[in-house]
Amino acid sequence: MRTNARWRRTLTGTAIGVAGGTLVLAGVAARVATPAAGRLYTVADAPAAPVVIVPGARVRNGWPMAMLRGRLDVAVALLADGRARRVLVSGDAGGRSGDEIAAMTDYLVAHGVGREVIATDPYGLDTYDTCLRAAQVYGVRTAVIATQGFHLPRAVALGRRAGIDLAGVIAECDCRLRTRVRNVLREYVLSRPKALVEMHFPRPPRVTVGVGGASAGILA
Template sequence: MKRKWRKRILALLALPFAVVLLSNLIIEWGTSGKLYDDVTAVPYNKVGIVLGTARHRTEGGINPYYQNRIDATVDLFNAGKISFVLVSGDNGSIYYNEPDTIKKDLIEAGIPQERIFLDYAGFRTLDSMMRAKTVFGLDSATIISQEFHNERAIFIAGFKGLDAIGYNAEDLSGRQGLKVQTREVFARVKVFVDLLLNTQPKYLGEGVRIE
């Protein structure tokens, strides 16, 4: 009897690990062949979607994840791999506005203002992907973020009718990279919860044509 209960307890303890592992494997398998590191190899898409993040680190200084996404977006545009940029990020308060901040840095880096469109309600990756399809009317796009984030975004996009590929901004290693990668492991479980519950974006709104 004790052995039977021990097996049941071990099975219950193992279940969360199995769910996390399976969620991550499914997303990696589902996005295989859709990620690019070499700008010359990226297929053309009319629009590149750069996913927002904070410009500054809490401990001070520029957030390297942010800067690397800016650099990757500029590389794609200059290589003629995208014609427009859709900046999707959090605009949760008057003190925090990812889209406007990214737009200013993209313009400073040489991308014309009229080629940049802003999605102020990209509060989550799910919101960004769904709004790209339903609000901005995109059928295909190139997502610009770090590889781990691109994988999750592309997977969500596929379920929401958006044919997406990803251009990988440079990632980070060391302590900061490990911290973000650890959060990502559990964020991928949330992807499946959202899909099962058919979670909707916080805001939708009127359509916007990118042209």
């Protein structure tokens, strides 16, 4: 009887802890997403902007994987119909899966985008750095950013915090269900709490090359 009572107390405590943690994470996620309200679009109804920002993601054998291809396809579409004039590809040129910048550039060129409209930031090591460097190094003031729906509210919120008049365009992802679930869990458990800290306690980009230097303003 005592053992059963202890188990019931343990299970009850665990359930309360899980429920409380879930509520906290939901609150954090909602707080981070608030600045993006009314600024998320499909490709069909995306507003025109001088620049479309494409944050990096995994590559394989020098070519974008499904998630990154979806983001790049948005950029190709917006450039093709004149709703964007330039594209800023921002990622990790020394990433564990390969050179994200080279892969993104090659993909865009292979899909008819001229090299002269592609700007590259090899130091967009995360979403925060991508947005901050877009503003501080490349002079971006108004833009759209292309990424998947789970990521988009955070990306738009961080971009606005960096001083960019930013809207988000939803990118598709021909991904496996396991990949989708993993990314959504990481977004809500890790990435949005991190973003909330960055929004309230801003830091410099991890790589400050170009900040205030000769490259500043090239996309202004």
